[in-house]
Amino acid sequence: MKKAFLSAAIMLLGVMAYGQTTLPAPQKNLKSLSVMEALSTRHSERAFSNKELTDQELSNLLWAACGVNRPDGHITSPTAMNKQEIRLFVFTAKGVSEYLPQTNQLKEVAKGDHRGIVAGRQAFAKSAPVSLVMVGDYDKFGSTGDHAKVMVAVDAGIVCENINLYCAAVGLATVPRATMDGAAISKLLNLNANQVPILNNPVGYPAK
Numbered sequence: 001m002k003k004a005f006l007s008a009a010i011m012l013l014g015v016m017a018y019g020q021t022t023l024p025a026p027q028k029n030l031k032s033l034s035v036m037e038a039l040s041t042r043h044s045e046r047a048f049s050n051k052e053l054t055d056q057e058l059s060n061l062l063w064a065a066c067g068v069n070r071p072d073g074h075i076t077s078p079t080a081m082n083k084q085e086i087r088l089f090v091f092t093a094k095g096v097s098e099y100l101p102q103t104n105q106l107k108e109v110a111k112g113d114h115r116g117i118v119a120g121r122q123a124f125a126k127s128a129p130v131s132l133v134m135v136g137d138y139d140k141f142g143s144t145g146d147h148a149k150v151m152v153a154v155d156a157g158i159v160c161e162n163i164n165l166y167c168a169a170v171g172l173a174t175v176p177r178a179t180m181d182g183a184a185i186s187k188l189l190n191l192n193a194n195q196v197p198i199l200n201n202p203v204g205y206p207a208k
């Protein structure tokens with residue numbers, strides 16, 4: 001009994017130690033390349049400078065990926081039936097957080113540098129200061145059937161392309177990737193079998 005109480009208290013302390021921070025408001029009037037220019041320059045880049053992104057740059061990037069862009073809570077990336085089932089996790093040298101689009105917040109879910117499990121067998125991805133992992137949440141989608149699998153994959157691809165185009169527009173380097181250690185990511189993030197890492201984008205300034 002005493003032991004159970006103690007481990008519950010330790011668990012609670014662990015959870016309480018995780019922070020939740022509000023990001024700066026995204027700069028929706030940011031000067032950047034036009035859509036046509038961004039489409040012209042978009043390409044996969046696999047070498048990154050170690051220059052960090054500022055909180056403002058991170059906020060802009062996450063908002064472009066799947067932030068709220070209308071008063072009714074709809075987001076920048078369309079999703080099938082507006083299920084908004086793609087969850088975005090942010091891996092940095094400091095820790096891992098989930099982006100909460102509706103409140104423009106980062107909810108910390110793990111401490112420490114876990115970019116290696118996102119990189120998987122492609123070590124170059126570890127050098128990007130930020131790695132974004134798109135997790136398809138079938139519980140949120142409401143089905144795990146064949147059709148749902150296609151819809152969730154498409155929705156993840158759309159979030160990914162928002163990231164690709166945003167990066168191209170502001171001169172950041174990125175590459176869409178399916179490679180990652182999905183099992184290790186699921187374990188770290190405490191995901192259940194219906195919450196699946198689908199794609200990731202390492203993001204940073206291009207290497208000189």
Ligand SMILES: Cc1cc2nc3c(=O)[nH]c(=O)nc-3n(C[C@H](O)[C@H](O)[C@H](O)COP(=O)(O)O)c2cc1C
Nearest residue numbers: 042043044045046122157175176177178179180199
């Ligand atoms: C769904 C998807 C998965 C990808 N997975 C990887 C990957 O695991 N590793 C990698 O280095 N590139 C990956 N890529 C990037 C492609 O190799 C790249 O987009 C392609 O070679 C075309 O180059 P471009 O993006 O410069 O046009 C992936 C791209 C897509 C769309």
